[in-house]
Amino acid sequence: MAxxxxxxxxxxxxxxxxACMADLGFEVLGVDVDEERIARLAAGELPFYEPGLEPMLRKGVESRRLRFTSSYPEAAEFGDVHFLCVGTPQKAGEYAADLSAVDGAIGTLAPLLRRPCLVVGKSTVPVGTAERLAETLARTAPTGGDAVLVWNPEFLREGFAVHDTLRPDRIVAGLPPDQGAADHAEKALREIYRTMIAAGTPFITCDYPTAELVKVAANAFLATKISFINAMAEVCEAARADVTKLSQALAHDDRIGGRFLGPGLGFGGGCLPKDIRAFMARAGELGADQALTFLREVDEINIRRRIRMVDLARQLLGGSFAGRTVGVLGAAFKPDSDDVRDSPALDVAASIRAQGAKVTVYDPKAMPNARRAQPSLEYGESALTAAENAHVVLLLTEWPEFRDMDPSALAEVVAERNIVDGRNTLDPERWRAAGWNYRALGRP
Structure with missing residues (x-):
């Protein structure tokens, strides 16, 4: 039986x-305490933007393989396998992760589990969390040891989430110490992920702590790689070198590779910043804080890129934003997303406004979220309206429509032809040929 x-x-x-599990043919029940979100999902509406996901959601809902509820008792009765996918944001005023949603979900679900089942943690949590949750599950679930916890971290990239769920580059399963429970859990997970495994995806088993560390270690490495090339951009500016050419040359070294080696404004979003900070906090609690002191510099390099972006724009305006108009292209932290959490683009825009400029922002998908996050900024309906009468234009999210813009068309609406390419995505020669004063991070 499936x-x-x-x-x-x-x-x-x-x-x-x-949505992806329903697309694979499973009966799936989504559970959330947010009634409005549940209603939208049940109607086949996605509350956020992710390419390719909404049609899959609608297909699942229409086929009735996918339903949504706010009832934990219904979920406990329905499910053989419960995937834990709640958020773990950064605590206010601290580096540590806020685990209240994780603890709340387990605390509500466990007392309702009256038959054998698997609880599969996918949320990103500090190492040691799974062991604690397994103890809670064993102590409070009526079915006792027949409710087995597995830790199965997610590795989704925003903009590629459907691909990364259905065609992951690895599946990691942190199994319980009891061999019988571990064998049962591994068998169940292999059945659920059989399509991916058959396609060649490696299935890696380990203990709870290792599974928890895989995700945060991966994010720490990626953040370090991004900040490394941005540190090189700082040196390139001082040496009058070109960081894009440097990055290109480094990428040809197979030991280094070119992915996540794009110099620019740095990383943001709901994962990398909070995950590396939570990793540092947890290492400190474990007495291993010195092992991760380099991540503090990784974080600081990332923040310095935003400051440098503001400085470059101010330099182009003669040293002051007062009374000037700035057009900002991009609000999401990356293209193919409407996520503005810890967005470098919005951070830069708000900083410039605070220094006296009129700032108008445009993003193809993130406008509603941007307005909620930064209501004091002004917003345009297109790239051209955002740039209207601007003394400087800033490209801060590398959407294709910005990369492919006609510099001559943009020149017709601005007050001055100044542009700062925060993502090193434009062709400098093309823009300079159209009369623009082109500047970019890490380039002469």
């Missing part, structure tokens, strides 16, 4: 996982 799945938490991770 497993029936629940997905606890229907935010970005949960909604994606639920």
């Amino acid at each position: 497993h029936r799945l629940t997905v606890i938490g229907t935010g970005y991770l949960g909604a994606t996982h639920a």
